[in-house]
Amino acid sequence: MSYRPLADEIRPTCLDEVVGQKHILGEGGLLRRIIESGNIPNLVFYGPSGTGKTTVANIIARQSGRTLRRINATTGSLSDVKDVIGEVGTMMAPNGILLYLDEIQYFNKKQQQSLLEVIESGDVTLIASTTENPYFYVYNAVLSRSTVFEFKSVTAEDILPAVDRGISLMEARLGEKALCGEGVREQIAGACGGDVRKAMNAVELLLNSGRREKGNILVTLEDARAVAQRSAMRYDREGDDHYDIVSALQKSVRGSDPDAALHYLARLLEAGDLMSACRRMMVMACEDVGLAYPQIIPIVKACIDAANMLGLPEAAIPLGDAVILMATAPKSNSGCEGIFAAMADLKAGRTGDIPRHLQNVHADSAGMEREQGYLYPHAFPGHYVKQQYLPDKLVGVQYYRYGENKTEQAAKRYWDEIKGE
Template sequence: MDYRPLADEIRPTTLEEVVGQRHILGENGLLRRIIEGGTIPNLIFYGPSGTGKTTVANIIARRTNRPLHRLNATTASISDIKDIMAGIGTLLAPDGVLLYLDEIQYFNKKQQQSLLEFMENGKITLIASTTENPYFYVYNAVLSRSTVFEFKPLTAEDVEPAVRRGLDCLSRRTGEAALWEEGVVSHIAAACGGDVRKAMNALELLWSGARRTAEGRRITLEDAKLAAQRSAMRYDREGDDHYDILSALQKSIRGSDPDAALHYLARLLVAGDLVSACRRIMVTACEDVGLAYPQAISIVKACVDAANMVGLPEARIPLADAVILLATAPKSNAGEAAIDAAMADVKAGRTGDYPRHLQNKHADSAGQEREQGYLYPHNFPHHWVKQQYLPDALVGRTYYHYGENKTEQAAKRYWEEIKDKR
């Protein structure tokens, strides 16, 4: 008998059997009502792998009695779609077909636009799936003709029934009873990271290595932990997860929540992405702590250097120190706001000539030297003297506004006292 993956063998055939996705497939879920209504629009399913997107497409095909053609955008071309079109109207597909296009984000703009002519005449109903945000990766013309449904990651509680079905299926397949220690099912369900396919792969691995006894195959919790280790990580250095974790790390530090910041740092480090973690922590030190605690930048730089020197797993220690320091430090984005305002003026053409007394006097041609009029601040009390520094067109422009933290307010008082006296 040909081998059939367990994930495919236990694939649900009804909406009631689909795990999770109650927000769209529950009793009053919109997608459920659309499917039960029988008139299927063009659909885009967006969400992590292993959450039921292909399963629901199969159920739709059975409900509507229309042939389902599957293509993967990583290998398919428009000619493949044209081949499908050639069969429409024949006895094989008198009422059109459903086209399930997986990973639509890998179709370029021209390929996605070519889909439109097939979508317009109604002979092809497109069900596209993507693990990336469709509003970033699917072109507007396709989006405007489709309804987007988000498939959310499954919880461990959602996955447990699928794990039990998988064990029952393996038992029937081999004619041996499935015997598992307490905690095996819940551990696999939790460790798969909301991906039923990962859970089924772990089960097949466990089953093939399970100890055979007179009563059946025995699966231990220790073996389950080995088979499912690290599989809970959802992380793609080129995908949305990469940027979402980095964003969550920085926002947690900015929000002064060290526990959340450590969680997202841990996810990066477990995935082995030391480079991205170091870069984002360094940026956060400058952007979100900055002038409120200027020493943090040099301290974090030392932590980052230490992490890169020792590598993982030891790198986790200096990076944890850096994250906790930043999360518990006072915050200021005054520096970032100031440079952004200055760059906005420059980009808008608000510049003007340098004041004469700021120009490089050595640039004057020999014999054409001019009086510069520059006042050297170190020759004056408190090393400050009033003179114009901004171009004439920008005199009076203020970019930097002191933050409310202790460090910047101390600097503000210092300079106000000196400048007011003059």
């Protein structure tokens, strides 16, 4: 008998056995009602790996009586799609074909377009799955003819019964009783990052390699931790998870929540992505704290320099300090809004000649400044004199508006007094 991975052996055969996804597969859930009706539309399943997308496709094929054909877009081609289409109306697919296209984001536009004719005619029902956002990666014509369902990461609480089932199946397979130390089951369920497949792989590895004693398999918490290390991390530097974590980090700092900020920083660092953490923190210092606490910029830069000097894991210490400081600092995006407003004007063509008295003079030493009419501010009281600086077409435009924090308001009071405003 050939080897069969535990993750395949434990795969659910009915909707009630699917782990998690209660929002779409629970009693009254929309996807559950669609499946039970037997009228299956074209579907797009979107979510992390190991959350049941392939399992649900298999259940749909089984319950609808349709022939299931599977193509993985990472290795598939147009000829594979044509082969599937060629089975329509034959004895090989008497009740129609359900095409499960895994990782559809790897099909280019032309390949995805090839699906349109058959899914519109109803000869083939398409279930496409993707770990990326389908609204970015699935061709719009395919998307508009499909119903999208999001599969969410599974909680440790949801996975625990599957861990117990996996242990029971392994005991039957090995003919031995598993003696799991305290916390082992919870460690496996919690450390798999919402991926049932990872949890089953951990169970299989632990029981196959566990120490034997008097006909029992000893599974220790230490072993469980070793097997599951870092498996809780869902992270792809080119995928949605990367951008979601970086976005959550900045929004947590902007929202002045140091605990959430530390959590997302830890996720970046645990994945070994020191570069993204440092780059994003520099952005936050300038964009979100900015002029409310301008000293934050050199402080964060110093922390980043220290982190890069130390390397991981010690880099977490100065970066943690910097994140907490930014999250608890006063906030201002006035500088950010100001420069973006100025850039927007330039892109819209709102510009003009630089006033003559501001232009560069190559013979400054000859006293050409006076001929330009430039007024030297340092020669006036308060180091200020009123004169035009913007081009004629932009006179009166205001890009920067003082923030309401005490630092910028203090600057405003100072200049209001100097300028007599």
